[in-house]
Amino acid sequence: xxxxxxxxxxxxxxxxxxxxxxxxxxxxxxxxxxxxxxxxxxxxxxxxxxxxxxxxxxxxxxxxxxxxxxxxxxxxxxxxxxxxxxxxxxxxxxxxxxxxxxxxxxxxxxxxxxxxxxxxxxxxxxxxxxxxxxxxxxxxxxxxxxxxxxxxxxxxxxxxxxxxxxxxxxxxxxxxxxxxxxxxxxxxxxxxxxxxxxxxxxxxxxxxxxxxxxxxxxxxxxxxxxxxxxxxxxxxxxxxxxxxxxxxxxxxxxxxxxxxxxxxxxxxxxxxxxxxxxxxxxxxxxxxxxxxxxxxxxxxxxxxxxxxxxxxxxxxxxxxxxxxxxxxxxxxxxxxxxxxxxxxxxxxxxxxxxxxxxxxxxxxxxxxxxxxxxxxxxxxxxxxxxxxxxxxxxxxxxxxxxxxxxxxxxxxxxxxxxxxxxxxxxxxxxxxxxx
Numbered sequence: 510x511x512x513x514x515x516x517x518x519x520x521x522x523x524x525x526x527x528x529x530x531x532x533x534x535x536x537x538x539x540x541x542x543x544x545x546x547x548x549x550x551x552x553x554x555x556x557x558x559x560x561x562x563x564x565x566x567x568x569x570x571x572x573x574x575x576x577x578x579x580x581x582x583x584x585x586x587x588x589x590x591x592x593x594x595x596x597x598x599x600x601x602x603x604x605x606x607x608x609x610x611x612x613x614x615x616x617x618x619x620x621x622x623x624x625x626x627x628x629x630x631x632x633x634x635x636x637x638x639x640x641x642x643x644x645x646x647x648x649x650x651x652x653x654x655x656x657x658x659x660x661x662x663x664x665x666x667x668x669x670x671x672x673x674x675x676x677x678x679x680x681x682x683x684x685x686x687x688x689x690x691x692x693x694x695x696x697x698x699x700x701x702x703x704x705x706x707x708x709x710x711x712x713x714x715x716x717x718x719x720x721x722x723x724x725x726x727x728x729x730x731x732x733x734x735x736x737x738x739x740x741x742x743x744x745x746x747x748x749x750x751x752x753x754x755x756x757x758x759x760x761x762x763x764x765x766x767x768x769x770x771x772x773x774x775x776x777x778x779x780x781x782x783x784x785x786x787x788x789x790x791x792x793x794x795x796x797x798x799x800x801x802x803x804x805x806x807x808x809x810x811x812x813x814x815x816x817x818x819x820x821x822x823x824x825x826x827x828x829x830x831x832x833x834x835x836x837x838x839x840x841x842x843x844x845x846x847x848x849x850x851x852x853x854x855x856x857x858x859x860x861x862x863x864x865x866x867x868x869x870x871x872x873x874x875x876x877x878x879x880x881x882x883x884x885x886x887x888x889x890x891x892x893x894x895x896x897x898x899x900x901x902x903x904x905x906x907x908x909x910x911x912x913x914x915x916x917x918x919x920x921x922x923x924x925x926x927x928x929x930x931x932x933x934x935x936x937x938x939x940x941x942x943x944x
Contacts, residue, residue, distance in 0.1 A: 773818075
């Protein structure tokens with residue numbers, strides 16, 4: 510039996526694509542390799558949101574080819590869509606499959622004789638329909654399957670290459686989503702709904718039935734499936750309508766977890782980024798979420814070093830972030846992406862300054878997260894038990910160290926007794942003795 514292994518880089522939508530590729534290969538009779546050395550086929554499902562993401566893929570190709578020169582390396586995903594010729598020239602790469610052809614990757618791998626530099630990339634903007642292989646197992650995340658229900662993005666943020674590698678916004682049909690969640694919910698306690706621009710689910714022209722919104726889909730999933738917990742991945746701030754936030758607050762089956770990309774707390778920087786909101790709009794959504802869900806996880810993506818970001822603008826952003834009830838931050842250093850308007854801006858922030866600003870916001874995020882974890886001590890939280898180690902993930906997105914091992918893939922109530930390094934710990938009446 511041939512063996513394959515899939516490595517996914519980047520966002521949850523990419524992770525979901527990788528899981529779908531794994532499932533498709535398994536259905537064609539491919540076994541799961543335990544390592545690169547054991548694999549006949551290695552699929553790299555890539556990200557290209559930053560230059561470091563590209564570099565990570567390049568390093569991975571070199572390492573895999575060095576460790577197993579006989580393995581076929583197939584590169585797919587966003588980097589493959591953006592720069593297929595560059596990837597095809599790398600030693601060891603037998604096939605490059607862009608996002609335009611990703612839904613047919615398994616067929617390409619199984620049905621064609623590979624040769625070095627074989628490229629399957631088309632016009633991503635020609636894609637009008639949502640394509641993904643069915644996901645029926647958690648695979649890489651053994652207890653929390655990640656289901657992509659939306660792809661593409663119609664926004665044109667000045668720094669972002671994603672619309673050019675993912676195409677226009679496209680949504681999975683409601684009936685397809687309901688059927689997949691129904692199947693996943695029979696096996697797993699928590700299902701994560703993801704997308705490139707998740708809050709735009711159902712909004713594209715011609716989608717049927719119309720009008721459709723994410724909140725409408727959630728209501729149907731709660732009514733028509735038995736899944737115990739749904740979790741939303743990242744949703745653009747202005748798509749967190751009062752109606753959506755109220756449903757999240759009222760339903761015990763929706764995780765109390767709000768992730769709303771911010772990028773910057775400076776009005777001027779947001780304008781240059783071509784973001785569709787201003788700090789006052791963002792603040793309104795976050796404070797509304799906190800008022801409805803006092804113990805919810807509230808996270809954001811923030812960027813430092815955008816072209817022209819002055820010391821004053823950075824301080825404006827830092828102070829804005831400080832003022833809001835975030836429980837964690839994902840901090841990114843701006844990276845020039847070819848073909849984007851921001852990359853043409855000559856007002857580049859020196860890299861040492863970018864790194865220092867990144868450090869400042871990471872420390873701020875770590876402090877806010879510690880404060881949130883400390884606030885949970887003495888509370889009883891609901892958590893799904895994880896596959897690896899005595900851990901769970903709480904409804905409000907905290908990793909909890911369990912006092913005693915439990916079977917994975919269970920929803921349990923845990924009393925939080927203390928705080929550890931990056932975790933909260935379940936209360937135990939038995940003291941931990943020093944070794």
